[in-house]
Amino acid sequence: MTSGAESGEPEGLFDAPGRETGRAAPPAAPAPGGGGPKPLAVRMRPRALDEVVGQAHLLGPGTPIRQLVDRDVPMSLVLWGPPGTGKTTLATVVSQVTSRRFVEVSAVSDGVKRVRAEIDLARRELGMTGRQTVLFVDEVHRFNKAQQDALLPAVENRWVSFIGATTENPFFSVISPLLSRSLLLTLEPLGDDDLREVVHRALTDERGLDGTATLDPAAEDHLIRLAGGDARRALTYLEAASLVVDDGGVIDAAVLERAVDRAAVRYDREGDQHYDVISAFVKSIRGSDADAALHYLARMIEAGEDPRFIARRLIVHASEDVGMADPTALQTAVAAAQAVEFVGLPEARINLAQAVIHLSLAPKSNAVIVAVDEALGDVRKGLVGPVPGHLRDAHYKGAAKIGHGEGYKYAHNHPGGVVKQQYAPDPVDGREYYRPTRHGAESRFTEVLARIRSVLRDR
Incomplete structure (x- = not known):
């Protein structure tokens, strides 16, 4: 991979594409090294910190990222969060607003040779011009220990401002010397309101769809559910749907279903569907119907229900409906809840499913809840x-x-x-x-x- 400075292309993916006349949404400039137009998610990446949606806990006055931008001091960061929460966005915005050279390395496709070459180039740039380099390593947890060790001299001597992005718990996936020399920042999944802002901006912004399509409320709700806190996924689905309708057309739920091949599940997380589905889920487990319970589990996951809510219900019913008939059921439910926190969706669906099957097939007893409720009644x-x-x-x-x-x-x-x-x-x-x-x-x-x-x- 050739760095932006060497290829003559804009450094990073956030540089605004050339603007075109006419009403049609301006297709992004070809990706560096050839290739087709940039995806909508890339075109819509913020160009300044004030354009970043969500992560308010990281972007307020006096926060480390603001210090890094405002004071222009070398600093190493590890950004930990689910996909689509803005890790690459923050890294690139930092490089652009501080006029630093930005180099992106992917731990999936690049190795130690590439890392060392970029570090050597950064040292020369720093020595000759004084210009600092932001070395962004995406998926840094995929580097093994030896590969992560290669980053240590550059971080230790501040030849680069290292920013590592990971979706895995860095305390398990990033070596201690690198983690101790970096500031750990945790990103949260975007809320529904944040995702709506991202989608609305993409619909109207000239870098995005520029008004060539509109999104009806039902489709918007479905899109937000499908995104699951992931802004990149929301924009990818929106772009796919925009290609299905004519210029100026309306993206409705049917269009969105056809574009992303995901049926719209009728499910209001604050309405009757929420309570009806969770009620059926619990009663299916109590009734030992693992297949029905798995259906309702899938229905909740697909509709965007908070997996932590599902895990909490499993913990409750491990004692309420199984209890001492199988004391290991509670252990399984608690382990599934921990897996939701450590791993997150989509992988944690497997852990939740295991707990659902265990609780469904376990012998049942409500003696525990009867006992404690009778004792409470007497008190x-x-x-x-x-x-x-x-x-x-x-x-x-x-x-x-x-x-x-x-x-x-x-x-x-x-x-x-x-x-x-x-x-x-x-x-x-x-x-x-x-x-x-x-x-x-x-x-x-x-x-x-x-x-x-x-x-x-x-x-």
């Missing part, structure tokens, strides 16, 4: 009573004088670790909240609990 009725004297705290000075701890039997000193003794306060002594079923692993707790209660109550 709310006022059945509390004082803590028995022998169970009260006896560690402080003077406790013995008032009888605290007197007569307490230390369970470990008795056979089986269980001894006859009253633990509950008088108003609920003898209450049996937990009634295990004979389902799955819970069946063994039925016998264990019966033996324990017989000893505690000397029955």
